Amino acid sequence: MPSTPLDRRLVSVKPLTVPTTGRSAPLQVKVTAPVDGEKLPIIVFSHGNAWSMDGYEPLVDRWAAAGFAVVQPTHLDSRRNRIGFDDSRFASIWRVRIADLHAILDHLGDILDQVSGLPARADHHRVAIVGHSWGAQTTGALLGARVLDEAGTP
Structure with missing residues (x-):
């Protein structure tokens, strides 16, 4: 595979709202x-x-320069939403994070349609879901990972 220059021009579009x-x-x-x-x-x-x-x-810029289209959500636990550890919603935010990823996948075509010229250039058959820290846990849960106790109960 030929190498890809990392000095490519990039475009970023935000904020795009996803139906939930x-x-x-x-x-x-x-x-x-x-x-x-x-x-x-x-x-x-x-x-x-x-x-x-x-x-x-x-x-994200490195991935885009290497030839990927990258979609980044702002999950409910983001500082900008002001939901702290003491907020009653915090205990179930992990479920909302998973639902966020489902919504993005369900509306991926609509999301990409909002970026001029991108829909025809994106490969909808090659989609990776990745994350960092709690994002990695969210990704794992979306893909089927389950936390079990010592007895094997979720």
């Missing part, structure tokens, strides 16, 4: 992609606790 239900704040995402290239694989990146769609810029 049962969420106390709108689900917003940021899309970052190279301005050129075809058949771009898609990465959905779930942030760690308290971060947002605006974090991880060096990593």
Whole structure:
């Protein structure tokens, strides 16, 4: 496979709102992609606790420069939503995070349609879901990982 220059021009579009239900704040995402290239694989990146769609810029820009379209949500636990550990909603935010990723996948075409020129260049058959810290746990849970106690009970 030929190498990809990492000095490519990028485009980032935000905030894009994703339809959801049962969420106390709108689900917003940021899309970052190279301005050129075809058949771009898609990465959905779930942030760690308290971060947002605006974090991880060096990593996301590197992925985009390498030829990926990257979608970053702002989960409900983001600092910008002001839901602290003492908030009654915090105990179930992990479920909302998983629902966020489902919503992004369900509306991926609509999300990418909002970035000029990207829909025809994105490869909807090559989608990776990744995350950092709590985002990695969210991704694992979305893909079927379950936490069990010593007796094997979820």
